[in-house]
Amino acid sequence: MNSNILVFIEQREGKILPASFQLLALAGELAAKTGGQAEACLLGQNVSGLTPAVASYGAKKIYTVDNAELRYYRTQPYTTALAAVIGAADPRAVLIPTTALGRDLAGRLAARRQAALVIDCTELVVEGKDLVATTNVYAGKLGAKFKLSGDRLQVITIRSNAYSAAEPQAGASTPVQAVSVTLGPGDLRLKFKELLSTTSGIKDVTEADIIVAGGRALKSEANFKIIYELAGVLDGAVGASRAACDAGYQPHTRQVGLTGKTVTPRLYIACGIDGAIQHLAGMRGSKVIVAVNIKPDAPIFQVATYGCLCDLFTLVPLLTNEFMRMKG
Numbered sequence: 468m469n470s471n472i473l474v475f476i477e478q479r480e481g482k483i484l485p486a487s488f489q490l491l492a493l494a495g496e497l498a499a500k501t502g503g504q505a506e507a508c509l510l511g512q513n514v515s516g517l518t519p520a521v522a523s524y525g526a527k528k529i530y531t532v533d534n535a536e537l538r539y540y541r542t543q544p545y546t547t548a549l550a551a552v553i554g555a556a557d558p559r560a561v562l563i564p565t566t567a568l569g570r571d572l573a574g575r576l577a578a579r580r581q582a583a584l585v586i587d588c589t590e591l592v593v594e595g596k597d598l599v600a601t602t603n604v605y606a607g608k609l610g611a612k613f614k615l616s617g618d619r620l621q622v623i624t625i626r627s628n629a630y631s632a633a634e635p636q637a638g639a640s641t642p643v644q645a646v647s648v649t650l651g652p653g654d655l656r657l658k659f660k661e662l663l664s665t666t667s668g669i670k671d672v673t674e675a676d677i678i679v680a681g682g683r684a685l686k687s688e689a690n691f692k693i694i695y696e697l698a699g700v701l702d703g704a705v706g707a708s709r710a711a712c713d714a715g716y717q718p719h720t721r722q723v724g725l726t727g728k729t730v731t732p733r734l735y736i737a738c739g740i741d742g743a744i745q746h747l748a749g750m751r752g753s754k755v756i757v758a759v760n761i762k763p764d765a766p767i768f769q770v771a772t773y774g775c776l777c778d779l780f781t782l783v784p785l786l787t788n789e790f791m792r793m794k795g
């Protein structure tokens with residue numbers, strides 16, 4: 468085992484999840500302290516075209532597995548392919564974004580490789596020779612720290628937006644090693660039939676620069692229309708509190724917070740969201756926070772850059788009209 472840190476690059480249909488680039492920056496930082504380097508693993512079909520982007524974000528070596536069976540994610544073939552890359556790269560740790568795919572893959576991979584596993588870390592640092600991972604427990608009220616000794620492989624998933632990506636370096640080049648993998652019948656028992664996307668055309672909150680989020684105060688799915696209109700004119704994404712998602716006003720894929728997604732956009736507009744600690748856990752890293760609420764002592768005002776003490780049903784359409792007017 469060497470001191471390198473391998474990052475699993477999550478991609479779908481040739482589009483790389485931005486969190487992968489955040490993990491490359493983190494891996495580079497950690498590896499510099501342990502005498503290793505940040506390396507990347509790209510699995511899929513026709514992934515060679517993605518290697519320049521991965522190199523530009525700081526990967527010092529890229530391992531690829533190109534196979535038609537890896538076009539769409541399935542647990543078994545991805546586990547086998549990533550395990551083969553680990554065999555070739557022999558890193559001390561593998562970093563994987565905390566996504567539905569990442570959680571699924573990390574567990575299976577750790578079992579396959581008899582590795583240590585920590586899921587959904589919000590912080591990962593080097594202490595002495597060891598990696599120390601922090602995760603949230605008790606609804607974010609406490610952080611639990613795990614010291615991972617270096618005598619066995621470590622598989623760690625990291626929450627999106629817990630770290631920032633480095634500025635990409637255009638023209639950066641890096642060695643690429645193709646790893647050959649034989650997928651057996653056991654890997655291919657589950658057949659891919661059809662991909663049904665539920666979010667086509669709508670930005671995901673973890674990738675947006677601007678988010679307009681709505682809470683329980685919206686009262687219905689239909690009323691979210693005004694949130695979508697404001698997000699649309701700002702070219703942003705729509706987020707929601709858990710109360711709004713639990714009530715069925717929005718899908719849980721849009722939930723921001725401790726048990727939802729962590730976001731750090733340039734602008735977060737919280738409309739009719741109270742600001743419970745679990746919601747703040749997912750958005751307090753936003754650069755500018757605008758809170759729209761009718762309750763003067765709503766906790767959201769304590770983290771807001773700008774507070775608007777008014778009815779969202781009045782203000783949000785006014786904002787949409789004003790931005791539309793400004794954009795001509």
Ligand SMILES: Cc1cc2nc3c(=O)[nH]c(=O)nc-3n(C[C@H](O)[C@H](O)[C@H](O)COP(=O)(O)OP(=O)(O)OC[C@H]3O[C@@H](n4cnc5c(N)ncnc54)[C@H](O)[C@@H]3O)c2cc1C
Pocket residue numbers: 606681682683684707708709710711722723724725726727728738739740741742743744745746749759760761762765777778779780
């Ligand atoms: C283990 C655990 C995990 C959780 N994870 C999450 C999570 O990931 N994300 C999350 O969001 N929550 C999470 N929660 C739930 C959280 O505690 C709150 O219950 C939830 O965030 C409340 O949502 P809300 O602010 O939309 O609703 P409410 O608390 O009902 O607040 C509604 C707000 O809207 C305001 N309002 C009402 N009408 C208007 C109007 N017309 N105009 C303007 N403002 C108005 C009210 O003053 C109020 O502040 C979690 C809870 C637990 C226990």
